[in-house]
Amino acid sequence: MSDHQMQSEIAELNSELEDMDDPREAYAKVLARIRHYRQAGMSVPHDLALIEKRLMTECMAASQGRD
Secondary structure (H helix, E strand, C coil): CCCHHHHHHHHHHHHHCCCCHHHHHHHHHHHHHHHHHHHCCCCCCCCHHHHHHHHHHHHHHHCCCCC
């Protein structure tokens, strides 16, 4: 997969995530995508790792009633 394809895929995923109301659902979707990259033997794109960290923070805040 080329860098352009990865960036396009991440942009599409990010657009989908913006439409989701539940950060846990979005986080699960991102983790599935990360798992896909790892299973294919590819490194996880930096932008996807950043999205994962942001969503993890949002999930933690929501679980503590700080959303």
